[in-house]
Amino acid sequence: MIANSVSLEPLLAIRNVSKSFPTPNGPYTVLEDVNLAVRQGEFVCIIGHSGCGKTTLLNMVAGFATPTTGEVLLRSEPIARPGPDRMVVFQGYALLPWLTAFENIYLAVDAVWPTKSRSEKTTIVQTNLARVGLSDAAEKKPAQLSGGMKQRVAIARALSIQPEVLILDEPFGALDAITKEELQEQLLQIWNTSRATVLMITHDIDEALFLADRLVMMTNGPAAHIGEVLTIPFTRPRNRTRIMEDPRYYDLRNHALDFLYRRFAHQSD
Numbered sequence: 001m002i003a004n005s006v007s008l009e010p011l012l013a014i015r016n017v018s019k020s021f022p023t024p025n026g027p028y029t030v031l032e033d034v035n036l037a038v039r040q041g042e043f044v045c046i047i048g049h050s051g052c053g054k055t056t057l058l059n060m061v062a063g064f065a066t067p068t069t070g071e072v073l074l075r076s077e078p079i080a081r082p083g084p085d086r087m088v089v090f091q092g093y094a095l096l097p098w099l100t101a102f103e104n105i106y107l108a109v110d111a112v113w114p115t116k117s118r119s120e121k122t123t124i125v126q127t128n129l130a131r132v133g134l135s136d137a138a139e140k141k142p143a144q145l146s147g148g149m150k151q152r153v154a155i156a157r158a159l160s161i162q163p164e165v166l167i168l169d170e171p172f173g174a175l176d177a178i179t180k181e182e183l184q185e186q187l188l189q190i191w192n193t194s195r196a197t198v199l200m201i202t203h204d205i206d207e208a209l210f211l212a213d214r215l216v217m218m219t220n221g222p223a224a225h226i227g228e229v230l231t232i233p234f235t236r237p238r239n240r241t242r243i244m245e246d247p248r249y250y251d252l253r254n255h256a257l258d259f260l261y262r263r264f265a266h267q268s269d
């Protein structure tokens with residue numbers, strides 16, 4: 001079971017992190033005093049109202065941005081820039097429309113391992129397309145793929161790089177409910193074999209309760225911080241029906257709903 005393989009040492013440490021952006025009216029503090037330690041192999045979901053700073057936080061883990069104060073450490077080293085040890089999958093897929101699924105992934109593999117032979121790189125691409133069930137769609141371009149298939153290609157591309165940390169920014173937000181559930185199950189299978197540490201933003205409490213080891217709940221901005229962290233106790237491998245029959249599921253769900261819609265209600269939601 002994956003829970004047994006989780007190391008006790010934090011792989012990732014977010015320490016006293018604040019982030020401000022300059023504006024014409026002075027600095028705008030999005031995040032203030034955010035602290036989180038993530039163990040290797042953990043699956044962590046982050047939830048919070050729109051605009052509270054979830055993407056800003058994960059951008060600092062990805063290395064797209066740096067904290068204004070505090071530090072983000074990977075294996076005790078400050079994260080200063082993006083790197084192949086951390087891959088991001090966005091809601092909008094970010095595939096190049098003129099390339100096939102195979103070519104989109106190959107491009108990333110080639111960028112990270114330019115010295116590998118063409119056949120080695122081809123094997124990596126094919127292996128990861130197979131992991132997401134898309135071997136038959138290798139020669140299709142994004143316009144010929146459904147939203148769920150595009151997101152599978154984006155996940156296969158991220159996995160091809162064998163990242164230590166997989167950062168998922170609301171990856172299933174644009175998908176219909178059935179496709180979303182299929183991809184959640186596929187993601188859990190992939191996570192189980194890849195052993196990657198996953199940080200995933202979601203707006204969906206049920207998704208977080210199905211996927212995550214812990215659910216990080218953020219307060220509203222400006223100056224948002226982590227309000228509470230829920231530990232999700234369901235054993236793995238997880239079965240959706242069994243989880244929904246577990247009375248703890250409703251306790252956790254109600255607790256998260258109370259946090260989001262009563263204690264930290266947001267006017268625009």
Ligand SMILES: Nc1ncnc2c1ncn2[C@@H]1O[C@H](COP(=O)(O)OP(=O)(O)OP(=O)(O)O)[C@@H](O)[C@H]1O
Nearest residue numbers: 021022030048049050051052053054055056057221
């Ligand atoms: N580069 C920037 N310059 C100025 N303000 C920014 C910048 N990036 C983000 N912000 C502001 O920071 C706040 C947090 O944005 P962020 O995208 O991190 O929120 P979020 O929680 O991910 O939102 P959503 O759930 O809607 O994606 C917003 O008010 C946004 O306008």
